[in-house]
Amino acid sequence: xxxxxxxxxxxxxxxxxxxxxxxxxxxxxxxxxxxxxxxxxxxxxxxxxxxxxxxxxxxxxxxxxxxxxxxxxxxxxxxxxxxxxxxxxxxxxxxxxxxxxxxxxxxxxxxxxxxxxxxxxxxxxxxxxxxxxxxxxxxxxxxxxxxxxxxxxxxxxxxxxxxxxxxxxxxxxxxxxxxxxxxxxxxxxxxxxxxxxxxxxxxxxxxxxxxxxxxxxxxxxxxxxxxxxxxxxxxxxxxxxxxxxxxxxxxxxxxxxxxxxxxxxxxxxxxxxxxxxxxxxxxxxxxxxxxxxxxxxxxxxxxxxxxxxxxxxxxxxxxxxxxxxxxxxxxxxxxxxxxxxxxxxxxxxxxxxxxxxxxxxxxxxxxxxxxxxxxxxxxxxxxxxxxxxxxxxxxxxxxxxxxxxxxxxxxxxxxxxxxxxxxxxxxxxxxxxxxxxxxxxxxxxxxxxxxxxxxxxxxxxxxxxxxxxxxxxxxxxxxxxxxxxxxxxxxxxxxxxxxxxxxxxxxxxxxxxxxxxxxxxxxxxxxxxxxxxxxxxxxxxxxxxxxxxxxxxxxxxxxxxxxxxxxxxxxxxxxxxxxxxxxxxxxxxxxxxxxxxxxxxxxxxxxxxxxxxxxxxxxxxxxxxxxxxxxxxxxxxxxxxxxxxxxxxxxxxxxxxxxxxxxxxxxxxxxx
Ligand SMILES: CC/C=C\C/C=C\C/C=C\C/C=C\CCCCC(=O)SCCNC(=O)CCNC(=O)[C@H](O)C(C)(C)COP(=O)(O)OP(=O)(O)OC[C@H]1O[C@@H](n2cnc3c(N)ncnc32)[C@H](O)[C@@H]1OP(=O)(O)O
Ligand SMILES: Cc1cc2nc3c(=O)[nH]c(=O)nc-3n(C[C@H](O)[C@H](O)[C@H](O)COP(=O)(O)OP(=O)(O)OC[C@H]3O[C@@H](n4cnc5c(N)ncnc54)[C@H](O)[C@@H]3O)c2cc1C
Numbered sequence: 259x260x261x262x263x264x265x266x267x268x269x270x271x272x273x274x275x276x277x278x279x280x281x282x283x284x285x286x287x288x289x290x291x292x293x294x295x296x297x298x299x300x301x302x303x304x305x306x307x308x309x310x311x312x313x314x315x316x317x318x319x320x321x322x323x324x325x326x327x328x329x330x331x332x333x334x335x336x337x338x339x340x341x342x343x344x345x346x347x348x349x350x351x352x353x354x355x356x357x358x359x360x361x362x363x364x365x366x367x368x369x370x371x372x373x374x375x376x377x378x379x380x381x382x383x384x385x386x387x388x389x390x391x392x393x394x395x396x397x398x399x400x401x402x403x404x405x406x407x408x409x410x411x412x413x414x415x416x417x418x419x420x421x422x423x424x425x426x427x428x429x430x431x432x433x434x435x436x437x438x439x440x441x442x443x444x445x446x447x448x449x450x451x452x453x454x455x456x457x458x459x460x461x462x463x464x465x466x467x468x469x470x471x472x473x474x475x476x477x478x479x480x481x482x483x484x485x486x487x488x489x490x491x492x493x494x495x496x497x498x499x500x501x502x503x504x505x506x507x508x509x510x511x512x513x514x515x516x517x518x519x520x521x522x523x524x525x526x527x528x529x530x531x532x533x534x535x536x537x538x539x540x541x542x543x544x545x546x547x548x549x550x551x552x553x554x555x556x557x558x559x560x561x562x563x564x565x566x567x568x569x570x571x572x573x574x575x576x577x578x579x580x581x582x583x584x585x586x587x588x589x590x591x592x593x594x595x596x597x598x599x600x601x602x603x604x605x606x607x608x609x610x611x612x613x614x615x616x617x618x619x620x621x622x623x624x625x626x627x628x629x630x631x632x633x634x635x636x637x638x639x640x641x642x643x644x645x646x647x648x649x650x651x652x653x654x655x656x657x658x659x660x661x662x663x664x665x666x667x668x669x670x671x672x673x674x675x676x677x678x679x680x681x682x683x684x685x686x687x688x689x690x691x692x693x694x695x696x697x698x699x700x701x702x703x704x705x706x707x708x709x710x711x712x713x714x715x716x717x718x719x720x721x722x723x724x725x726x727x728x729x730x731x732x733x734x735x736x737x738x739x740x741x742x743x744x745x746x747x748x749x750x751x752x753x754x755x756x757x758x759x760x761x762x763x764x765x766x767x768x769x770x771x772x773x774x775x776x777x778x779x780x781x782x783x784x785x786x787x788x789x790x791x792x793x794x795x796x797x798x799x800x801x802x803x804x805x806x807x808x809x810x811x812x813x814x815x816x817x818x819x820x821x822x823x824x825x826x827x828x829x830x831x832x833x834x835x836x837x838x839x840x841x842x843x844x845x846x847x848x849x850x851x852x853x854x855x856x857x858x859x860x861x862x863x864x865x866x867x868x869x870x871x872x873x874x875x876x877x878x879x880x881x882x883x884x885x886x887x888x889x890x891x892x893x894x895x896x897x898x899x900x901x902x903x904x905x906x907x908x909x910x911x912x913x914x915x916x917x918x919x920x921x922x923x924x925x926x927x928x929x930x
Contacts, residue, residue: 260895260900268884268885268887268888269576270576270884270885270886270887271576271883271884271885273575273576273578273590273884274572274575274576274862274882274883274884275884277575277859277861277862277863278862278863278866280859281859281860281862281863281866282808282859282860282863283806283808283809283811283812283860283863284806284808284809285863285866285867286299286867287805287806287809288809288812288863288864288867289867289868289869291803291805291809291813292612292867292868292869298354298358299869301354301355301358302358302361302362302869303869305349305355305358305359305361305362306358306361306362306871306874308343308347308362309339309343309362309363309364310362310871310873310874312343314334314335314338314343315335315338315339315343315364317331317335317364318896319876319893319896320365320366320502320679320876321673321674321679321876321893322896322897322898325497325502328366328502328503329368329451329502329503329504329505331366331503332364332366332367332368332503332504333368333369333452333503335364335367336367336368336369336370337369337399339363339367340369340373340399341398341399344359351373351377351397360556360557360561361557361561361874365679365873365874365875365876366502366503367503368447368448368452368503368504368505369399369402369448369452370447370448370504371404371405371446371447371448371449372396372399372402372403372404372448372452372453374550374553374554375405375457375546375550376396376402376403376404376405376448376455376457377393377396377397377403378546378549379405379457379473379522379546380392380393380396380457380475380522381393382524382542382545382546382549383473383522383523383524383525383543383546384522384523384524385522385523385524388519388522388523388524392475400481401454401455401477401481402448402452402453402454402455403448403453403454403455403456403457403475404446404447404448404449404453404455404456404457404507404509405446405447405456405457405546406443406446406449406456406457406458406459406476406509407419407443407446407459408443408444408445408446409421409436409440409441409442409443409444410439410440410441410442410444410508411438411440411441412440413445413693414692414693414696416459416471417470417471419441419459419460419461419471420436420437420438420440420441420461421434421435421436421441421443421458421459421460421461421511422434422435422436422437422460422461422463423458423460423461423462423463423472423474423521424463424464425462425463425464425465425518425528425532426515427530427531427532429515430517430518430530431515431516431517431518432462432474432515432516432517432518432520432521433513433514433515434458434460434474434476434511434513434514434515434516435511435512435513435514436509436510436511436512439510442508442509442510443456443458443507443508443509443510443511444495444507444508444509445495445506445507445690446506446507446509447501447504447505447506447507448504448505448507449478449492449505449506449507449508449509450492450493450494450495450505450506450507450508451493451494451505451507452505453478453479453507454477454478454479454480454481454484455475455476455477455478456475456476456478456509457473457474457475457476457522458473458474458475458476458509458511459471459472459473459474460472460474462521462528462534464528464532464534465532469526469534470540470543471543472521472522472526472543473521473522473543474516474520474521474522475516475520475522476511476514476516476520477516478490478492478509478511479492487514488514489511489512489513489514489515490509490510490511490514491508491509491510491511491512492507492508492509492510493507493508494506494507494508495507495508498686499682499685499686500679500681500682500683500685500686501682501683501686518530524537524538525537525538525539525542525543526538539634539637541634541637541641542634544641547691547692548622548640548641548644549622550691551644551645551647551648551691551692551697552618552619552622552640552644552647552648553619553622554648554691555611555615555647555648555651555652555687556612556615558652558683558684558687559611559651559652559655559656559684559687560608560611560612560615560651560655562655562659562680562683562684563604563607563608563654563655563658563659563662563684564608564865564868564870565676565680565868565870565874565875565877565880566604566658566659566662566663566677566680566681567601567604567605567608567658567662567865567868568865568866568868568870568875568880569662569666569675569676569677569680569875569877569879569880570601570604570662570663570665570666570670570677570879570880571592571601571605571861571862571864571865572862572865572879572880572881572882572884573666573669573675573879573880573886574590574591574592574597574601574665574666575590575592575861575862575884576590576884576886577590577591577592577666577667577886578590578591579591579667582594592858592861593858595851595854595855597665598854598855598857598858598861599850599851599854600661600662600664600665601661601662601665601861602819602853602854602857602858602861603819603820603823604658604661604662605816605857605861605864605865606816606817606819606820606823607654607655607658607820608655608658608868609796609813609816609817609820610792610793610795610796610816610817610820611650611651611654611655611792613795613796613799613800614647614791614792614795614796615647615651616795616799617795617798617799618640618643618644618647621636621640621643622640622644624636625637625640636717638704639704639717639719639720641700641704642700642701642703642704642705643701643719643788643791645692645697645698645700645701646697646698646700646701646784646785646787646788646791647788647791647792648691648692648694648697649688649692649694649695649697649698649701649784649788650785650788650789650792652684652687652688652694653688653694655684655687656681656684656685656687656688659677659680659681659684660681662677663675663677663678663680663681666879669878669879669886669890670879672878672890674877674878674879674889674890674893674894675877675878675879675880676875676876676877676878676879676880677877677879679876695781698780698781698784698785699777699780699781699784701784701787701788702755702780702781702783702784703780705720705723705752705756705783705784705787706752706755706756706759706780706783708720708723708724708752709723709724709752709753709756710756711724712724713725719791722745722748722749723748723749723752723753723787724749724753725749727746727749727750728742728745728746729742730742730743733845734825734838734842734845734846735818735822735845735846735849737797737800737801737814737817737818737821738797740793740797740817740818740821740822741790741793741794741797743821743825743832743837743838744786744789744790744793744794744821745790745794746835746837747786747790747831747832747835747837748783748786748787748789748790750835750836750837751779751782751783751786751787751835752783752786752787754779754783754835755776755779755780755782755783758776758779759772759773759776762775762776782831786831789824792820793817793820793821793824796817796820797817799813800813800814800817812857812860812864815853815856815857816857816864818849818853819850819853819854819857822846822847822849822850822853823850825838825843825846826843826846826847826850829843829846866882878890878892878893
């Protein structure tokens, strides 16, 4: 319907080629460092290619589809991936290949909560017999399960959850009830339309006594007709800011009966006579959340910011707007220091959080090994670290994606840029899996407790909180001094708020009031604590990584930039704590600007090194060839509103006035 408008060789693709020629480091080597080695890069590419070449996984750009189409396509693709593509290619959960799935998955998919929450919960909370029964069914998609914890009335405060599971001794069943409208399960992914089972978190009641939140497997739909079972009201909660392809659902249960064996009973059990047997700490009930907070920031937040950086930096390298030299040629917007100041720190965030996250995954794996031997002494530490890490990463990455989107000017507002999709995908990461404020408060609770102990009684990673403040020797811009600066700040924040808490409670104020009145400083402390962790982990990585000098230099620069950018955007905090002087702050600002200038020629190379394929981004601004304008025009042509040259419905409403206008213009009718 539209004629083709093409330039023989677009200036934009020439510009991006030049950028690549100017890069001062081997891009492929940085990709290998990012992936964790050359072999991992090859493996990832093999898996991505397997998925991208598969005709079943092809579909029109998401911005041209309705929600209904997006949900249907995502379900078709996801069912095919988990039931055919993965098993037929010998890719199994837990294998090395599995690590790379998130990079290979189609841009929209669902059944993820089934895979990342329902299945792991069966493994964590189920006895051996229960795992043997439910796991194969779940892995084969014979049953599809949601993680049904949050209710209309409660998400954060889990002790407030109202759904009840009352034990009926006579029938050896639990009776599941949502006593009020507010008790209805609300939000769980995959639950509205696809799931036939749910892992329901409910308050266990035996002989009128409450035993708190426990996990039950509840069948909600018939396996042959997929109709809701008696007593079950289930459906999709409606349109959201994003996640259009996912059926986040509601679930109302009235006298739904399940066998006694459906209480997942690895950690606690109800005997046939109603005796309650506790086998492990109540805290392990929260274990599934720690698992997700540790393992998912990479795919759900860090990779999302990496994609946004790829789009915004490639676009900024080809978008020319205005002059730097009077009388000179128009410049790429990436040449403006202010554009660099928006975008290059986001790159630093991607690297910092990625490598720090790998450290947490290792810590968590060590914790799981100890737990298997019955030792959960590190639980509080890993909970505090993972809670604040999830909160900080989701916050930093969400802010970063919005910075990238705005840095693309008007085109960043277009769905065709891919940026609104990324923003809507990442924004809820600040809420799900623990609302960020609530998570920071959990970390602060642990830190305040630690502040009253001796260094020898604290885990190695925490002891600095109660040790003497360290002196910085030399420039604030050295990596060693950045670590000292952040550690000192975290220690002073925690000590300061602990003092305030103690003083207020010594004056007789009730602890809950003390806590509420101190909560602003408590959250600040948790943020500073996790920042010192991230910086420390990034510095360790940069120091230890084996790579060529140019790559090492880039990583060191990004590491320094990450710390300095944080200092420069929060300088008031550092000054107030007395950790930095005004002179330090001036130097930090000057050094950040120098680093931006130094990293600028490598910016396109650094985002190329993330190695995202064009189809994994669906972005007209971020495609590898830099052909932004032709791509935008091609995408606009696909808009469903452009199907016909005349949109009949809009024409119908406007026609009477247009005809009037025509008559006036043609002089058939006077204006009045
Ligand atoms: C960046 C992205 C990161 C992750 C992404 C995850 C998934 C993304 C994947 C795909 C995206 C698609 C879909 C999203 C899927 C989302 C799934 C969900 O959202 S499921 C619902 C998640 N809900 C929550 O996380 C609820 C948050 N609330 C809580 O965790 C708790 O209720 C609370 C805040 C801890 C308060 O509970 P309570 O009042 O009972 O507890 P106390 O404060 O009294 O503490 C008791 C005691 O326990 C310790 N503790 C608390 N939590 C844990 C834990 N997880 N592990 C270990 N210990 C814990 C706490 O510190 C106290 O200890 P004490 O001080 O007494 O020694
Ligand atoms: C996309 C998406 C997917 C989800 N998927 C699932 C799922 O699969 N399964 C599931 O069970 N749930 C799911 N959820 C629900 C999610 O886990 C909850 O929304 C989340 O835990 C926050 O709880 P809430 O909504 O009750 O927020 P609230 O706790 O009501 O938060 C509202 C405000 O109150 C503040 N607040 C709350 N408590 C405190 C406090 N103690 N101190 C200070 N401030 C406080 C918060 O900071 C926030 O500003 C999903 C949510 C979303 C958005």
